[in-house]
Amino acid sequence: MIHPIPSGTRDVLPEETREVRAITDTLRAVFERHGYGEVYTPALEYESVLQRADMADARPAYRVFDESGAVLVLRSDMTVPIARVVATRYASSDPPLRFCYFAHCYRGVRPQRGQPRELLQAGIELVGSPAPHGTAEALTVLCHALDATGLKSYRVGLGDASLFPALMASLRVPEHARAQLLHALALRDFVGLELSLSEAGIAGEAAALLLEVPQRRGGPEVLADAPAQAQEAVTGLRRVHELLDPAVAARVIFDLGLVRHIGYYTGAVFDVYDPALGAPIGGGGRYDELLARFGPSLPAVGFALGVDRLHMALAGEERGTGALLARARAQEPERVAEPALVADSALEADPAREADPALVADSAREADPAREAEL
Amino acid sequence: MSATGGLTIAVPRGALFDGTVDLLAALGLDTGELRANDRKLLFEDIGVITMRPSDVPTYVEAGAADLGVTGKDVLLEQAAQLPGEGGREVYELLDLGYGRCTMVLASEAGPDPAVEALRRLGVMRVATKYPRIAARHLEQTGRQAEIVEVKGSVELAPLTGMVEAIVDLTATGTTLRENNLVVRERIVVCTARLIANPVAHKLKAAAVDDLLARLRELPAAARGRGAPETPDLLASA
Numbered sequence: 001m002i003h004p005i006p007s008g009t010r011d012v013l014p015e016e017t018r019e020v021r022a023i024t025d026t027l028r029a030v031f032e033r034h035g036y037g038e039v040y041t042p043a044l045e046y047e048s049v050l051q052r053a054d055m056a057d058a059r060p061a062y063r064v065f066d067e068s069g070a071v072l073v074l075r076s077d078m079t080v081p082i083a084r085v086v087a088t089r090y091a092s093s094d095p096p097l098r099f100c101y102f103a104h105c106y107r108g109v110r111p112q113r114g115q116p117r118e119l120l121q122a123g124i125e126l127v128g129s130p131a132p133h134g135t136a137e138a139l140t141v142l143c144h145a146l147d148a149t150g151l152k153s154y155r156v157g158l159g160d161a162s163l164f165p166a167l168m169a170s171l172r173v174p175e176h177a178r179a180q181l182l183h184a185l186a187l188r189d190f191v192g193l194e195l196s197l198s199e200a201g202i203a204g205e206a207a208a209l210l211l212e213v214p215q216r217r218g219g220p221e222v223l224a225d226a227p228a229q230a231q232e233a234v235t236g237l238r239r240v241h242e243l244l245d246p247a248v249a250a251r252v253i254f255d256l257g258l259v260r261h262i263g264y265y266t267g268a269v270f271d272v273y274d275p276a277l278g279a280p281i282g283g284g285g286r287y288d289e290l291l292a293r294f295g296p297s298l299p300a301v302g303f304a305l306g307v308d309r310l311h312m313a314l315a316g317e318e319r320g321t322g323a324l325l326a327r328a329r330a331q332e333p334e335r336v337a338e339p340a341l342v343a344d345s346a347l348e349a350d351p352a353r354e355a356d357p358a359l360v361a362d363s364a365r366e367a368d369p370a371r372e373a374e375l
Numbered sequence: 376m377s378a379t380g381g382l383t384i385a386v387p388r389g390a391l392f393d394g395t396v397d398l399l400a401a402l403g404l405d406t407g408e409l410r411a412n413d414r415k416l417l418f419e420d421i422g423v424i425t426m427r428p429s430d431v432p433t434y435v436e437a438g439a440a441d442l443g444v445t446g447k448d449v450l451l452e453q454a455a456q457l458p459g460e461g462g463r464e465v466y467e468l469l470d471l472g473y474g475r476c477t478m479v480l481a482s483e484a485g486p487d488p489a490v491e492a493l494r495r496l497g498v499m500r501v502a503t504k505y506p507r508i509a510a511r512h513l514e515q516t517g518r519q520a521e522i523v524e525v526k527g528s529v530e531l532a533p534l535t536g537m538v539e540a541i542v543d544l545t546a547t548g549t550t551l552r553e554n555n556l557v558v559r560e561r562i563v564v565c566t567a568r569l570i571a572n573p574v575a576h577k578l579k580a581a582a583v584d585d586l587l588a589r590l591r592e593l594p595a596a597a598r599g600r601g602a603p604e605t606p607d608l609l610a611s612a
Contacts, residue, residue: 157577187454188466191568217580253577273574278438279464280574 008109008117020120023149023311024102027122030145031100034137036124039099041081043106047071052293053080054263061108074106077262079287079302082125087295095128095298102307116308123284123304130299131236131286135268136243138284138301143248146272149310152317154274154281156251157217158240159258161265161285163233164214170229171206185214186259214257222254230256233267240268264290272305276316281309378403379422380582382575385435385443387428388413390546391567394473395444399423401593402586429453432463432570441575442583446474447565448544452505466576468587471567475546478508478562482540483533484555489540493518501540502532509542512562530554 005011012020028038050060050073060073075081078101090097102122109115124141126134139156146154164185168178177200184193190211197207209227216222220241226234234256241249253273260269260283269285284303291298379402386395386409400406404421416425424440431445432453443465453463480501482489489499498519503509506524513520523538525531530550532538544565545551548558569590576583 155578188464188573191467191470194470215584217577253580255577271577273577275574275578278436278572278574 006117008115020307020311023307023314024120024122026148027145027305028100028102030148031124031141034098034124034141034144036098036100036126036141039082039085039101040103041075041078041085041101043074043104044072045075045081045084047073049084050075050080053083053290055080058107058262060106062106075103076107077105078103078121078123078304079125079262079264079290082127082302083287083290083294083300086127086291086298090127091295096134097127098124099127100124120307121282121304122307122310123282123302125300125302127291127300128298129301130288131267131301132239132243134299134301135240135286138303139240139244139252139270140248142270142272142284142303142305143251145305146310147247149314151274151310151314153276154251154272154313155253157253157255157258157271157273157280158237159255159269160233160237160267161259161269162267163230163256164210164259166233167210167213167227167229171202171210173202173206173210174200177202181210182259185257186261190215217253217255217257220254222256226256236267260285268301270303272303274313274317277309277313279309281313282306378405380579380585381422382441382579382582382586383422383424383439385431385440385445386423386425387431387443387445388425389428391428391444391446391474392425394471394567398444398471398473398590398593402589432465435465435570435572436463438572438574441572441579442468442586443570444471444567445570446476446544447563447568448476448478448505448508450568450570451478451563451565452507454507464573466571466573467568468571468583469569469590471569471590474565474567476544476565477546478505478542478544478565479551479558480509480512480540480542480560480562481545481551481556481558484557487540487559488533489559492539499540500538501542502529502538503542504529505542505544508562512542512560530556 031038044064047060047063048071055076058076060076062074064072066072082099082101085099086097100123102120104118105121106118107116109117124138126138129137139158142156164182165178168181173181177196180196181193181200184190184196193214194211197210202210209229213227213230216225220238223234223238223241237254241252244252255271258269258271260271264287265285266288267286269283271280271283274281282303282305284301286299286301288299289297291300378399384399386392386399396406396409399409399421404423406421408415409418409421409423409425418424424434426434428445429449429452431440431443432449434440435443450463450467480489489501492499498521499513500521500523501509501513502523502525504525504527506522510520510522513522523532529541529543533541533556534554540559541556542562545558551558569587571583
């Protein structure tokens with residue numbers, strides 16, 4: 001019998017689970033080593049509580065009523081729940097606070113687009129550590145974590161959410177036109193941006209800057225050439241860059257047009273790219289105003305990686321299932337000692353596993369799609 | 376290879392094909408085989424893949440192509456309609472100017488059957504290949520409409536009485552006139568657009584920017600800017 005599950009969700013079977021677990025165990029070890037303690041929060045939250053945050057395009061998509069009529073939502077990210085936890089449970093603790101998480105989040109999807117409704121995110125939140133040091137720490141943990149998984153060719157696009165608004169303000173763009181320009185940029189529509197500029201009656205050097213600056217991306221020369229009107233954000237990015245180890249700094253691509261779809265970001269924002277995947281693997285940034293919506297005002301920064309996307313990028317770089325563990329061992333001999341990897345390699349080598357009838361049946365079915373269709 | 380800096384470009388078959396190939400030729404790409412062989416899909420030696428225009432954003436979004444050319448009509452139809460929905464995750468880099476068409480609302484000549492339907496029945500039926508653009512336009516202009524999606528020859532739908540109006544793309548208005556249809560409203564002008572995968576836009580920034588710069592330097596004629604303006608379609612009503 002075939003019993004369907006909702007599009008954008010899936011069952012994860014043992015072979016994939018082993019690979020995903022190897023990734024999350026590796027990430028967890030790095031997060032823990034940097035002092036980030038793992039937290040769980042409920043998948044269901046009160047809508048009225050999560051609504052305190054400006055989620056923009058990432059707001060919760062699924063609602064249910066509980067027995068008393070209260071509206072519950074399935075969380076769409078972990079940053080907002082952790083902001084709630086900090087306000088509720090750590091009100092009297094001295095910052096900085098460091099948390100990591102491995103949790104499923106729930107998003108609305110467009111049909112037929114292969115988008116996940118349920119996605120496993122791995123991430124950290126660093127609360128109470130302002131820019132530039134907090135940002136540099138988050139980027140460092142991010143790169144160390146990705147390095148540990150064995151991902152080779154990734155880059156981190158680094159921008160600042162305040163850059164374009166500051167540019168508009170200093171170029172005296174009329175208030176009413178700003179939202180539309182920002183909207184075009186968020187849609188990555190430079191043709192639309194040009195059109196909106198001319199509709200708003202902005203011309204000459206101001207229009208040229210507003211159109212051209214967000215398209216600048218590349219090495220540190222991007223910061224050096226940045227116009228005076230963007231200096232505050234650019235200086236912030238330069239300070240972060242100066243704090244990074246050379247190995248981490250080498251991963252950074254400065255991107256003056258980087259805009260993330262979630263509304264609460266205030267300063268530095270970043271996206272992780274890998275040539276093996278057509279979409280970002282994850283990203284994050286500073287959200288210095290979010291905590292104040294739940295409790296004491298604290299600067300904060302964090303990132304989330306899409307574990308499935310990271311898995312796809314690793315597989316894409318390697319081209320071959322199972323190679324993930326082999327590569328992690330080959331590339332970083334010192335990591336062999338890590339319990340997770342040893343346990344997994346033991347499993348791989350265990351001949352008894354091959355004889356497990358359930359697993360044999362599983363792999364036989366996978367190897368024969370025609371038979372599966374008959375079933 | 377050097378003409379596109381090693382980038383893979385998704386080229387649309389159909390109405391935008393000739394303009395796109397001319398553009399690639401002007402950039403120095405050897406387009407001989409691309410023009411000659413209309414059954415082949417993958418031209419690896421020049422970094423070109425061909426497909427129907429509506430598939431271009433799909434391939435570019437997935438990273439199967441770094442860049443692509445498609446109509447604004449395709450991008451609008453696949454764009455986010457509601458907040459939080461998320462449109463295609465691609466960059467729209469350049470208006471290439473050619474393939475200029477207008478999305479119009481048209482109905483049979485004479486007293487507008489759509490207006491009559493709206494007045495007497497409170498709802499108009501509209502056939503289209505662009506259900507999202509049509510629905511959004513009618514919603515934004517405050518009219519109740521029942522959208523009927525068809526896959527080809529939209530002009531047939533009002534002639535058979537199935538609908539009172541159509542929303543379709545027209546370049547010259549000839550097909551509409553031949554079917555006794557007149558343009559009632561112009562919704563949006565659409566041209567060919569250069570789009571980019573968001574990851575390629577960052578990781579292959581130099582190649583993308585070099586291509587953009589060379590496209591901008593091309594004489595207007597090669598970019599289709601020399602094409603005649605769309606005739607005033609409303610005037611023909």
